[in-house]
């Protein structure tokens with residue numbers, strides 16, 4: 024358990040690749056669907072990219088799927104967090120939490136490296152509040168020690184609802200840009216880079232490797248996880264990982280007029296404007312299901328057309344094999360209709376089905392995102 028000195032030594036070299044294994048879980052939405060549970064109106068509200076009255080971005084982790092370990096404090100407490108490129112704060116459950124259930128918690132009174140801050144932290148979700156206060160402490164991600172990272176110690180998780188009670192994750196580690204961090208707290212990756220612990224790039228591999236469901240690499244690119252060359256697309260807005268979308272087509276026919284997409288590891292499907300996704304579903308033979316989702320015949324994998332997404336002049340295809348998700352006896356279409364309001368939207372969200380097919384490099388230093396076929 025007490026690995027502090029080892030960790031401190033390893034953190035010194037900036038060019039090392041730091042790997043974090045990722046585990047895939049059933050999303051809460053999937054779990055509800057499979058249990059035949061009728062979703063309440065609040066649960067159907069997909070509000071991750073909506074804005075509240077105070078214009079604070081709000082999140083809904085019903086759709087998050089991948090998590091991995093970090094540790095906080097001295098001696099370290101190990102917690103599982105969702106590595107979410109669609110948000111920018113670190114939250115962990117506090118020992119003082121009144122409704123965190125059986126999740127492990129961080130006890131600031133037990134950590135010799137704890138730094139007091141105390142500023143109140145509050146986010147209002149569609150389904151309720153998430154409250155806590157700020158603290159700082161040493162955080163270890165992979166083998167990287169991030170010294171005195173400021174984060175939210177959560178004391179009330181009501182707003183995360185069932186997703187938190189039943190979920191395998193204890194906290195959230197946002198990997199979005201600093202501009203969308205609640206309370207302008209420097210995000211973990213920003214601190215990591217500022218402390219010289221890693222080079223300013225991280226990469227996601229969301230496929231099975233060495234018995235784990237995926238791998239997140241901090242400080243560089245793992246060439247063993249893709250084939251061919253990486254192709255880079257410039258970041259067009261430093262909030263979410265926002266890029267330009269040249270086109271999306273099926274058999275050469277355009278399916279969207281929206282020119283913007285974000286790459287989001289915290290969303291389990293590919294999302295787009297409701298009307299456009301509805302038409303797209305029809306073109307590939309999928310039919311409406313619940314909450315903007317669609318079902319598709321499992322056997323369609325052999326015959327349904329490719330969906331082509333063009334980014335910076337290069338065509339990327341999703342074959343029927345890629346966009347048909349086997350879910351028990353049913354098959355789910357990988358695209359879901361969600362209307363993201365302005366100013367963030369309208370936009371497309373390239374979530375996990377996209378990132379499973381394309382190894383994704385989040386190049387913070389050069390403000391670009393790189394893709395190559397995952398292998």
Ligand SMILES: *[C@@H]1O[C@H](CO)[C@@H](O)[C@H](O)[C@H]1NC(C)=O
Nearest residue numbers: 139140142157173207208209
């Ligand atoms: C608490 O953290 C915030 C965000 O990093 C910072 O702006 C503020 O100065 C800190 N307050 C104290 C009392 O340390």
